[in-house]
Amino acid sequence: MAVSNKDLSGVLARGQSAGHSHDENELRVAGFWIFLSTDMILFACLFATYLVLRGNTDAGPTPQQIFDVRGFTEETFILLTSSFTCGLATHAMHEGRRGGLITWLSITALLGLSFVGLEVSEFVHDVGVGATMQRSAFLSAFFTLVGTHGLHVSIGILWMISIMYQILKRGINATTARKLTIVGLYWHFLDVVWVFLFTVVYLMGVM
Amino acid sequence: MSSHMMEGGHGDGFTPHGRSFPWLHVVGYLLSLVLTIIAFLAVLNHWLSGRTLISIIMLLAVMQIGIQLFFFMHFTEGHGPRYHIMALGFALFFTIIFVGGSVWIMSFGGSQAY
Numbered sequence: 091m092a093v094s095n096k097d098l099s100g101v102l103a104r105g106q107s108a109g110h111s112h113d114e115n116e117l118r119v120a121g122f123w124i125f126l127s128t129d130m131i132l133f134a135c136l137f138a139t140y141l142v143l144r145g146n147t148d149a150g151p152t153p154q155q156i157f158d159v160r161g162f163t164e165e166t167f168i169l170l171t172s173s174f175t176c177g178l179a180t181h182a183m184h185e186g187r188r189g190g191l192i193t194w195l196s197i198t199a200l201l202g203l204s205f206v207g208l209e210v211s212e213f214v215h216d217v218g219v220g221a222t223m224q225r226s227a228f229l230s231a232f233f234t235l236v237g238t239h240g241l242h243v244s245i246g247i248l249w250m251i252s253i254m255y256q257i258l259k260r261g262i263n264a265t266t267a268r269k270l271t272i273v274g275l276y277w278h279f280l281d282v283v284w285v286f287l288f289t290v291v292y293l294m295g296v297m
Numbered sequence: 298m299s300s301h302m303m304e305g306g307h308g309d310g311f312t313p314h315g316r317s318f319p320w321l322h323v324v325g326y327l328l329s330l331v332l333t334i335i336a337f338l339a340v341l342n343h344w345l346s347g348r349t350l351i352s353i354i355m356l357l358a359v360m361q362i363g364i365q366l367f368f369f370m371h372f373t374e375g376h377g378p379r380y381h382i383m384a385l386g387f388a389l390f391f392t393i394i395f396v397g398g399s400v401w402i403m404s405f406g407g408s409q410a411y
Contacts, residue, residue, distance in 0.1 A: 124380075187316075285358050288358075289336060
C-alpha cells in the first residue's frame, strides 16, 4: 500500500540522474492541474445555466418524462468503474508492468466507449420523442451540459489510445509515465464531473 | 543535459516500485460505489424529501470529490509548493460563486417563461 500511492514526482525522481527533466515533468503535471481548474470553471458555468433554466420546459418534455433511470444508472456505474480501472493502469505503471498497464487502460477506454455509446443512444431516444435541443431552455441547457461532458470523455478515449500506442512503442519511461499520469488525472476529473451530473441533473430530475 | 533520457529510446529514466496490491484504489472504488448507491436509493425510495434530500445527495457528491482526489488523484502528495491546491481552491471558489450566485439571484425572478 505504501508504494502504491506514490505520486508521479516520486516515480520520476527515481532513475533521473539530473534534476532538470524531473522538474520539467513535475511542472507539466502542475500545469495540467491549472487546466483542470479552468475546465472546472467551464463546467461551473454550464451547471449554473442548467440550474437556472431547468424549470423552463416551455410545456415540452420535462426531466421526469425523458430521464431513464436504468440508463443513467448504468452510465454512472460504468464511469465509476472506469475511473477505478484507470487507477489500476497507473498502479501497474508504477510497478513497471507494461502488460498490466495496457490491459487496464484498454478496459478503461472500452468502458469509456460504452459510456459514450449509452449517452448517444439516450440522446437519440430523446430526440426521437421530440426532446430536441431547440425545444426549450431546459433542453438547451441539458444537452449543452451533458454533451460537453460526453465530448470530454470522447477526447479522453482518443487520448488514451494514443498513449497506449506510445507505451507499446517506447515502453514505460519518465515521459510516458508523466503522460499516463496526466490522462489519469483528466479521467478522474471527468468522473467527478459526472458524479455532479448524476446528482444535479438526473437524480434531482427524477426526484 | 538529461533531455535524451526524457525523450526515451533508452527505456530508462524510470525505475518501477515492487509489486503490491492496489489497496488504495480498491478502497476508493468501493467507497465511491457505496456513496452512489446511497444517493440512488435515497432518491428512488423517497427516504426524505425536498431540500433535505437535495442537501444529502449534494453532500454525497462532495464526498465523492474527496474520494477521487485522495484515493485516485493523490491530491495531497507531492513536493514543493502546492500550486495545484491553490489553483483548485480558486476554481472551487469561483464554482460556488457562479452556481450559488446564479441560483440565488434568479430565485428573485418570479415565474417568467423563457
